[in-house]
Amino acid sequence: MTPPARLRRELRGRTLKKLDRRGKYLVGTTDCGSRLVLHLGMTGQLFSSEAASPRLLSATARASLAPEEQGDFRPDSHTHLRFCFDDGGPEVFMRDVRKFGKVQLLAAGEASARLDELGGDALELDGDRLFGATRGRKTAIKALLLDQRVIAGCGNIYADEALFGAGVRPGRRAARVTRRECVALAEALRRVLARSIETGGTSISDYVAPDGRDGGYQDERKVYARAGAPCYSCATPIKKTVIAQRGTHYCPRCQK
DNA sequence: ACCGCACCCTGAGCGC
DNA sequence: TGCGCTCAGGGTGCGG
Numbered sequence: 146m147t148p149p150a151r152l153r154r155e156l157r158g159r160t161l162k163k164l165d166r167r168g169k170y171l172v173g174t175t176d177c178g179s180r181l182v183l184h185l186g187m188t189g190q191l192f193s194s195e196a197a198s199p200r201l202l203s204a205t206a207r208a209s210l211a212p213e214e215q216g217d218f219r220p221d222s223h224t225h226l227r228f229c230f231d232d233g234g235p236e237v238f239m240r241d242v243r244k245f246g247k248v249q250l251l252a253a254g255e256a257s258a259r260l261d262e263l264g265g266d267a268l269e270l271d272g273d274r275l276f277g278a279t280r281g282r283k284t285a286i287k288a289l290l291l292d293q294r295v296i297a298g299c300g301n302i303y304a305d306e307a308l309f310g311a312g313v314r315p316g317r318r319a320a321r322v323t324r325r326e327c328v329a330l331a332e333a334l335r336r337v338l339a340r341s342i343e344t345g346g347t348s349i350s351d352y353v354a355p356d357g358r359d360g361g362y363q364d365e366r367k368v369y370a371r372a373g374a375p376c377y378s379c380a381t382p383i384k385k386t387v388i389a390q391r392g393t394h395y396c397p398r399c400q401k
Numbered sequence: 402a403c404c405g406c407a408c409c410c411t412g413a414g415c416g417c
Numbered sequence: 418t419g420c421g422c423t424c425a426g427g428g429t430g431c432g433g
Contacts, residue, residue, distance in 0.1 A: 241410095245428075407431085
């Protein structure tokens with residue numbers, strides 16, 4: 146975590162030359178070669194000053210502001226960063242209620258163990274590579290999917306959805322998942338993520354796009370946060386358990 | 402090397 | 418109305 150004063154000092158006057166995504170990290174490179182690394186954690190939001198959404202307001206702010214007053218965003222106590230640009234474009238805010246997000250400025254040439262240890266990107270996950278990563282691993286297949294050193298960019302919702310798509314129980318020991326199942330799992334994860342990107346992401350509690358709009362994937366999820374509701378394939382109630390300290394949802398009939 | 406767990410932090414929703 | 422409890426999309430650091 147880089148202190149705000151240092152961010153101010155070292156970013157002022159710099160030009161952002163490029164912006165990359167590495168798994169769940171956003172990496173901006175400046176004209177002097179330094180890199181700004183952002184991670185949104187659980188409740189982090191990155192958005193334009195022109196964005197308007199009830200998700201960008203606390204409950205009390207929502208209650209006290211009339212809908213027509215909920216226009217251009219005003220920083221509140223959960224707003225930790227404001228980027229101002231001199232090209233006339235809107236400002237960019239980072240807001241994060243739970244403060245699990247991270248902001249780190251790396252000097253030119255400075256390495257980051259976190260970034261360097263990231264596995265291959267989830268969007269291009271290869272089934273055979275996943276199979277290789279599961280060999281000799283006693284941990285649950287879901288825990289492995291969430292390990293960013295194995296797959297960069299897979300989060301809890303998408304792990305549950307991919308496991309459902311592939312018909313694999315989240316608690317199975319990774320080493321017991323077959324090559325065929327790993328191929329299906331990789332394909333399911335790529336498909337789930339591609340579809341979530343198409344629909345703009347999953348807005349269940351905090352997520353908003355940079356323009357403030359909700360995503361649509363919450364309407365397409367099959368198991369996540371559907372405990373007790375009927376499976377869309379077989380009508381068996383979806384079960385919920387805990388794996389790797391994360392809420393885990395699956396169909397006890399469709400997933401073996 | 403690997404594994405499971407406590408912990409970081411704040412707010413929403415629930416039962417009483 | 419308010420209290421206390423549980424839970425939440427992520428990651429780190431520790432002990433075994």
